[in-house]
Structure formats: C-alpha cells, structure tokens
Amino acid sequence: MDFKLKENASKILFLALFAIAGLVAMRINFSQALGASNQFFTLFQFFAPVAGGFLGSALGAAAVLIAQFVDFVFVGKEASLLNVARLFTLVAAAWYFGTNAKQKWAAAIPAAAIVLFVLHPIGAQAWYYAVMFWSIPILAKFFYADNLPTFSRKAWVRR
Structure with missing residues (x-):
C-alpha cells in the first residue's frame, strides 16, 4: 500500500513538473534550427509525446492537455482550428506512446x-x-x- 502511494505521488509530481516544463518549452521555437523559419515548431511539440511513456496513456495525455490548456487560458491563445488540431495531435501522440x-x-x-x-x-x-x-x-x-x-x-x- 505504501509503495502504491509513493508511486502515485511521484506520478503526480511528474505531471506537475511536466506541465510547468511544458509551459517553458512552448516558448522555445526551434523551427529555424530545422531550416523552416516561417513555421512554428516548439520544443514542447517535440517532447510532449514522451509523457505517455513515463506516465502511461491517460496521465501522459492529461499532462499534455493540462499544459496546453494552461497555455490557452493564461497566454490567451486563439482557439482556432489549427491550434485545436495541434492540441489533439499531441494528446493522441502521448496516448499512443503510453500504450x-x-x-x-x-x-x-x-x-x-x-x-x-x-x-x-x-x-x-x-x-x-x-x-x-x-x-x-x-x-x-x-x-x-x-x-x-x-x-x-x-x-x-x-x-
């Protein structure tokens, strides 16, 4: 029982740290390093699917969703079709890597x-x-x- 509690606590801690790191990583655009200066590909989009591998499908997808939701609310991103498609692409990728x-x-x-x-x-x-x-x-x-x-x-x- 004690082991399960510690495991859940570490997953919740990782979820919180991942969400915070995700908010920072969303500000780092490295499309120019890839040779596409007119595109927007962030560090978060690069490493977000990995959350599924660490936390499992549901928690990994939740971590990505929480980070993206906080970014939408506090930064004031527009809820355009492109932004929503990027959101669900990352959530699906985190879910897939967690299976x-x-x-x-x-x-x-x-x-x-x-x-x-x-x-x-x-x-x-x-x-x-x-x-x-x-x-x-x-x-x-x-x-x-x-x-x-x-x-x-x-x-x-x-x-």
Whole structure:
C-alpha cells in the first residue's frame, strides 16, 4: 500500500513538473534550427509525446492537455482550428506512446492520421508521405514491439 502511494505521488509530481516544463518549452521555437523559419515548431511539440511513456496513456495525455490548456487560458491563445488540431495531435501522440505492445488497437491512432491527411485536398496530392511516415508506428506496434523484449534481454543481460 505504501509503495502504491509513493508511486502515485511521484506520478503526480511528474505531471506537475511536466506541465510547468511544458509551459517553458512552448516558448522555445526551434523551427529555424530545422531550416523552416516561417513555421512554428516548439520544443514542447517535440517532447510532449514522451509523457505517455513515463506516465502511461491517460496521465501522459492529461499532462499534455493540462499544459496546453494552461497555455490557452493564461497566454490567451486563439482557439482556432489549427491550434485545436495541434492540441489533439499531441494528446493522441502521448496516448499512443503510453500504450503497451499488447494494445494493438492503438494502431488506430496513426491509421486515423493517415486518413485525415489524405482527406485534405493538399494532403491527397502527397498521400505517399502520410502513408510512409505513419506506417512506421503501425508496423512497430505489430512487428517490432514483440521483438523488443527479446532483443533487450539478449543485448543487456550478461550470462
């Protein structure tokens, strides 16, 4: 019981620290470092999905949602379609990274991303980009995830 309480307390602490770090990371635009000066890609958008890996699907998605919500309220971001799409993209990514290898249904998230990308008129012209990019997590969910524990055990366990 005591261990469970400490584990929950550490998750809540991580959630709070992640939300605070997320607010700072939202101010760091590193699109120019990637060679796209007219775009806006923040450090938060880069590392937000990792929260799912540390906290699990629900808490990771909640951490991203809390940080984004606080940013919307206190900074006064406009609730435009683009900002809402960016919000739910990060929440879905955190949820996906929090799923384990046995949850094959989570492959529906990148499959939905492919469909949504191709449904857009401009995205339909570059459908192959979405298929190639979003097939990686789908393939990893079905093939690589089963081999990862075996590989890790063979690579790191000394006999």
